[in-house]
Amino acid sequence: MKLSSMKLFSLPHSPYATRVRMQARLDSLPVEVLPPPVPLRTEAFYERFPLGKLPVLELESGEAIAESWAIMEFLAETSVSGGSALLPESPLERAQMRMLARYADLHLAVNALFPLFRAVMSGGNVDREEMAKGLHAELAKGERLMADFGSERALNLGDLALAPTIRYLEELSPVVGVDAPLAAFPALSAWWQKVNAVDAISETLQEMALAYRKFAEGLAAKA
Ligand SMILES: N[C@@H](CCC(=O)N[C@@H](CS)C(=O)NCC(=O)O)C(=O)O
Structure with missing residues (x-):
């Protein structure tokens, strides 16, 4: 191949x-x-x-x-x-890596990000308090995972899977009155700092956020 x-x-x-x-x-x-x-x-x-x-x-x-x-x-x-450092060696760490990815896709995206996206599309015409509560509950799951997995571990593919979802939450959560979605979650906040300290990650996230703003402007112009 x-x-x-x-x-x-x-x-x-x-x-x-x-x-x-x-x-x-x-x-x-x-x-x-x-x-x-x-x-x-x-x-x-x-x-x-x-x-x-x-x-x-x-x-x-x-x-x-x-x-x-x-x-x-x-x-x-x-x-x-060449033996990516993003793929942990031990089966337990690999399982935890996959937990992060599935948390991002099956919990945070489905229960928080997609509803927020729909809220933005509807011009914020939603039950903001209820949605903010839902967002908090989904982030609380991530807080537990980060605390349980520890802060010393090396970043892996699971972190890369989760990071864009978190960046999107930051972008969209103001629509339900939440300006700093991670503020109540110390382990998630510490993880977020660590992730963003890596230039290749923070720069790519920034490119995504800028592209989203352009995309959203395009949608708004069509509406
Ligand atoms: N589970 C898929 C999701 C991919 C996905 O939803 N991609 C969107 C862009 S964010 C897409 O291709 N949308 C085009 C469309 O729905 O027509 C993955 O992890 O790759």
């Missing part, structure tokens, strides 16, 4: 694509970041990418890998990473 040059089809504002871009930067991977080669939500797109979403990693052999987490594990497990 030749991996000397891979294409990552990405959207700059996508939290899922951002994870992979951060990994590529951190591990200096030979990945060319490109916009979708055919328009999203078209027959041609579904024909080429059956899951219908980005990111997609296309290998030189033509195989395409969809789903950000599948891409991340693939990249970390193949030789291009």
Whole structure:
């Protein structure tokens, strides 16, 4: 399998694509970041990418890998990473890494981020107090995970999966009157500081946030 040059089809504002871009930067991977080669939500797109979403990693052999987490594990497990430090050695730490990724996707995104996104789209026409409570409850789960996993551990793929979701929460939570969503959570706040101290991470997160603002302006202009 030749991996000397891979294409990552990405959207700059996508939290899922951002994870992979951060990994590529951190591990200096030979990945060319490109916009979708055919328009999203078209027959041609579904024909080429059956899951219908980005990111997609296309290998030189033509195989395409969809789903950000599948891409991340693939990249970390193949030789291009040369034994990525982002993939912990022990089965327990690997399980904890996957817990973080699943927390990001199955808890925080589903129960907090998507509702906030819908709230922004509706112009804030929601029960703000109820939503702020929901956000707090989801972040409290993350607080427990970070406290349980300890602050000394090295950053891993799970942290990269979670970081864009947290950056989005910061961007969107003011719509329900929450300006500093992590303020009540010391372990999460300490983790967030540690994550943002890594330039490859904070710069990629900033690119995503700027792209989101442009994307949101585009949506608002259409509305
Ligand atoms: N579970 C997927 C989610 C990917 C996803 O939702 N991507 C969005 C961009 S953030 C997308 O491709 N949207 C295009 C569309 O829905 O047409 C992953 O982890 O890669």
